[in-house]
Amino acid sequence: MNEHDSERMAGMLEAEGYVKTTAAEEASVVVFNTCCIRENADQRLYGNLGHMKRIKDLREGEMRIVVAGCLAQKDKDLIQQRAPYVDVVLGTHNLASLPRLLSESHEGPAFEILEQTEVFPSALPARRTSPWHAWVSISIGCNNSCTFCIVPAVRGREISRRTGEIVAEVEQLVDDGVIEVTLLGQNVNSYGRDLDGRPLFAKLLRELDRIEGLERIRFTSPHPKDFRADTVEAMADCSRVCEHIHLPVQAGSDRVLKRMKRAYTRRRYLEKVAMVRQAIPDVAVTTDIIVGFPGETEDDFKETLEVTAEARYDAAYTFQYSPRPMTEAADFDDQVPKAVVQERFDRLIALQQRISLEQNQRHIGCSEEVIVEGVSKKDPSKLSGRTRTNKLVHFDSDGAREGAFRTVRITGALHHYLEGVLTDGRNGEPRARLTLPLVASGTGCNTCS
Ligand code: 5AD
Ligand code: SF4
Numbered sequence: 001m002n003e004h005d006s007e008r009m010a011g012m013l014e015a016e017g018y019v020k021t022t023a024a025e026e027a028s029v030v031v032f033n034t035c036c037i038r039e040n041a042d043q044r045l046y047g048n049l050g051h052m053k054r055i056k057d058l059r060e061g062e063m064r065i066v067v068a069g070c071l072a073q074k075d076k077d078l079i080q081q082r083a084p085y086v087d088v089v090l091g092t093h094n095l096a097s098l099p100r101l102l103s104e105s106h107e108g109p110a111f112e113i114l115e116q117t118e119v120f121p122s123a124l125p126a127r128r129t130s131p132w133h134a135w136v137s138i139s140i141g142c143n144n145s146c147t148f149c150i151v152p153a154v155r156g157r158e159i160s161r162r163t164g165e166i167v168a169e170v171e172q173l174v175d176d177g178v179i180e181v182t183l184l185g186q187n188v189n190s191y192g193r194d195l196d197g198r199p200l201f202a203k204l205l206r207e208l209d210r211i212e213g214l215e216r217i218r219f220t221s222p223h224p225k226d227f228r229a230d231t232v233e234a235m236a237d238c239s240r241v242c243e244h245i246h247l248p249v250q251a252g253s254d255r256v257l258k259r260m261k262r263a264y265t266r267r268r269y270l271e272k273v274a275m276v277r278q279a280i281p282d283v284a285v286t287t288d289i290i291v292g293f294p295g296e297t298e299d300d301f302k303e304t305l306e307v308t309a310e311a312r313y314d315a316a317y318t319f320q321y322s323p324r325p326m327t328e329a330a331d332f333d334d335q336v337p338k339a340v341v342q343e344r345f346d347r348l349i350a351l352q353q354r355i356s357l358e359q360n361q362r363h364i365g366c367s368e369e370v371i372v373e374g375v376s377k378k379d380p381s382k383l384s385g386r387t388r389t390n391k392l393v394h395f396d397s398d399g400a401r402e403g404a405f406r407t408v409r410i411t412g413a414l415h416h417y418l419e420g421v422l423t424d425g426r427n428g429e430p431r432a433r434l435t436l437p438l439v440a441s442g443t444g445c446n447t448c449s
Contacts, residue, residue: 122161140156150325
């Protein structure tokens with residue numbers, strides 16, 4: 001969501017005549033788009049601002065510094081106190097005010113934080129970082145109240161965007177050369193509950209699937225409590241919807257899930273994973289997991305390990321719990337000591353890396369359609385691309401441009417990427433579903449025990 005907001009701010013600045021530079025020394029405007037979901041994201045801002053101040057001082061009034069995003073929403077007064085040289089502060093609800101605030105800042109600091117978004121900010125221009133991929137926001141805000149999460153406090157109540165507007169935006173993007181979209185919402189499955197006729201997310205997927213020229217549809221993220229059969233059926237029926245689901249579990253113990261106010265149990269969650277796997281046999285499942293939520297015992301944590309092993313995630317984003325202001329859990333008095341969290345975290349990572357490796361090794365020998373993302377960061381003589389299951393593949397280069405389709409045969413696997421060689425197949429046509437060999441849970445893989 002933040003990346004997309006950055007693209008929209010860049011788009012608004014370009015519409016005002018600004019051009020992008022990679023050198024801060026040349027910039028007339030520097031925007032820090034901030035995130036405060038976890039503590040470490042939060043702490044980096046002031047160091048970065050201090051660094052930028054030194055550059056600004058050399059520029060004798062020719063540079064303006066903007067702080068936007070969640071941290072600005074949370075910390076407006078603090079930013080003013082700790083970094084009085086910041087020219088513009090704007091929150092999450094008024095992105096569209098950036099050009100106006102910049103022009104007001106010629107007269108002195110311009111700070112504007114609103115409490116709520118009034119209408120869905122649909123019509124903002126965007127400067128996409130990729131010519132072939134676009135983020136498409138379908139809803140903003142969140143009506144849930146997970147006790148660890150600061151998002152509802154800084155992003156406000158959920159507002160859905162009208163289906164017709166989403167479809168029109170995607171059609172326009174496709175006309176502009178986009179072949180893959182990622183639909184964004186804090187909880188995509190509650191999409192439409194606030195709109196007339198209460199359109200469903202599954203229906204939206206089916207409408208977007210009809211758009212000629214669009215190749216891949218991704219979305220992030222569904223909330224397990226709202227993730228139902230109609231979405232799974234739409235995923236299975238819609239050939240453009242990719243075989244990947246990101247289903248954040250957060251914890252494996254019912255006691256912890258209850259204190260997190262996640263509104264599902266371990267059993268219900270695993271049933272949903274099983275439902276997707278049954279409908280889409282080669283689907284990749286990824287998740288978010290928090291370790292060390294207040295009151296988490298060793299037994300609770302073991303249940304997280306058990307769920308991780310049973311769900312057999314292709315990848316997991318693992319986080320150490322950090323108390324956030326304006327959240328219920330920050331006031332719980334049974335915070336887990338840092339050393340205990342770290343030790344559990346290391347165990348979880350070791351388990352998940354083994355499972356990711358095993359999941360990836362199942363692809364060895366298969367041919368996969370990838371969209372080229374550019375020169376491989378691992379080896380500049382190679383290209384990298386992503387499969388429909390969102391796996392990164394590094395493969396030998398034929399000079400293909402970004403956004404091109406290639407078919408690669410997978411020759412190697414590590415836990416966080418695949419290696420492959422180009423095959424003769426072009427454009428991944430027809431879009432065949434893979435049948436991967438099964439690795440039974442807990443049996444280990446071929447190369448390590
Ligand atoms: N501490 C640690 N991780 C958190 N997340 C959200 N809030 C916190 C927190 N206070 C994680 C969740 C969420 C992901 C985006 O960030 O796992 O799904
Ligand atoms: Fe945060 Fe929960 Fe909303 Fe996700 S569903 S944004 S974790 S409150």
